[in-house]
Amino acid sequence: MTSSSLEETLTRVHHEEWARVVATLARRFGDLDVAEEAAAEAFAAAVERWPTDGIPPHPGGWLTTTATRRAIDRLRRESRRDAKHQAAQMLYADSPPERTGPVEDDRLRLVFTCAHPALAMEARAALTLRLIGGLTVPEIAAAFLVQERAMAQRITRAKAKIRAAHIPYRVPSSADISERLSGVLAVVYLVFNEGYLASGGQDALRVDLSDEAIRLGRLLHEVLPEEGEVAGLLALMLLTDARRAARVSASGELVTLEEQDRAAWDRALIAEGHALVRERLAAVAAGGGRPGRYQLLAAISAVHTNAPSARDTDWSQVVVNYDQLVAVDPSPVVRLNRAVAVAELDGPSVGLAEVERLADVLDSYHAFHVARAELLRRVGRSAEAHTAYGRAIALSGNPAEVAHLTRRQGQLTRG
Known part of the structure; x- marks a missing residue:
């Protein structure tokens, strides 16, 4: 295997397995710091050993086993490990996992922990990107235009609050998952929007953030396939990101939707987004309830991306969708877009x-x-x-x- 193909494999495995490894360790050891650091050590070991030993048949299993051993070694070295274990049992007394929600997936547990409403929105986004996305602290700090030290402190304080507030490491029950899920989706959409149109700095687009948000959206859709708003948010991000190549001119100027070269749009992403929108429309028509905010925004985006040119846009359908959206979310920003x-x-x-x-x-x-x-x-x-x-x-x-x-x-x- 060439060095370039090995690097590509390591990058792919990191994207696919980081959240799973961290989430598995967080459930087992009840400590986010232990889980994060052990996972990082396991990936570092992979970078060191795989070039000579070869890629293992099951990279995720290898990483989880290695990370678990590193976590155990660390806890053995801790002089206060007994106290830490007792605190962990108070916070995360769910091993073996107790079925509390409609889906049991360690990654989903970790997502809901990172995006808990007790945390400030900035902390939720940073913690989600670190523990679920696997971004480094410098990468997150650069994305949100803050000093690396300040971002590290933000993440540390968020973890401390999770411990101090006894925030449970679990998926909410079926009765309240919709309420809690809205906060999770808000975090993912915040990350996407910061990549889609950066609020500051020298870069107009932050592709790494947009890509990460879409990856988080895919993860949520994988573990919650029946949740309409999850599918709606994923469709919205795909249809928006499909226009990425046409959004900034060669001179560095933003190009409006009306003026974009539609031949440059990513047709594969548009097809995937449209399929999700059609799936949700069919579910609603079959009695699946009223569509939520993200489903309606995705439907609006589908109208735009379905038009071969700006003049062919079905504005009457766009307004109808905005009328429904105002009924769900009568915020001033929604009313502005409707206007x-x-x-x-x-x-x-x-x-x-x-x-x-x-x-x-x-x-x-x-x-x-x-x-x-x-x-x-x-x-x-x-x-x-x-x-x-x-x-x-x-x-x-x-x-x-x-x-x-x-x-x-x-x-x-x-x-």
């Missing part, structure tokens, strides 16, 4: 009137000023549009978006 769709269906003046009603609650939201600037431009109120572009530029931290908005504003000036 933009209404502008395409009923004209910019109608859409602008709806956007203006959101001024008080969305004044600090850059996308509000982007939408308002574009609609003011279309109705001929150029001076007001120029000011709105300026406000949007001031609020945006994404370099590609700033470049796009600056060009649009400059066109008004020249005009």
Whole structure:
């Protein structure tokens, strides 16, 4: 095996097995630090030994066995291991696992632990990326534009809170899984959005974060295949990520959906996303309940990615889906996006009137000023549009978006 193929195999195995190894050790030893460090040592051993010994027939089993031995060795060396074991039993008294939820999977247990509502959203995202995604602390720190030391402290504090608050390492019961699952999906979508349109830094897109969020979405769909919102979020991320290659121009400027080269879209991802959307539509039609937020957002994205050109977009269907979404999630941001769709269906003046009603609650939201600037431009109120572009530029931290908005504003000036 060549060095390049070995490296590819190690990378693939890391992606496929990291969460499983960490989750298995977390259940067995009841300590997230022990699980994480032992898993890291096992992968380091693989990097050292596999080039000479060869890839084992079952890489995941080899890694789990090696990590378990490393964890046992560490606990034997700990002078306070008895106290630690007692604390672990208080927190994670579930070995052998007690069936508490609709699905028993060690990875799912770990996902729900990392995304527990007792933790701040930033801590949930960081812990999920570290323990489920296997990203290093420097990688997570760079992704969220914080110092490496600060990110390490954030992750350490999150683990400490899990111990101190006696947060159980288990899947919620069937009765409350939907409520808890929404928090898990919010964490994954937060990670995806930070990759899809970075909020700061020099990179317009952070592909590693988008890819990681999609991988987490696939994991959730694998262990919770009947959960409609899980399928909806995965479909939404796939259909959005399918447009990645067309989103930034060669000069580094954001390209709007209307102006994107649709030939550059990833048709395999679109086909996969559409299949998930059709599957959910069929389930709803068969009496599967009202679709949730992510399913409706995926349906909207499916309409956009199904149109061969921007002018062929079925805006009436988009508005219908937004009407349903407003009933599920009447947030100002959803209403803003609906207003933009209404502008395409009923004209910019109608859409602008709806956007203006959101001024008080969305004044600090850059996308509000982007939408308002574009609609003011279309109705001929150029001076007001120029000011709105300026406000949007001031609020945006994404370099590609700033470049796009600056060009649009400059066109008004020249005009």
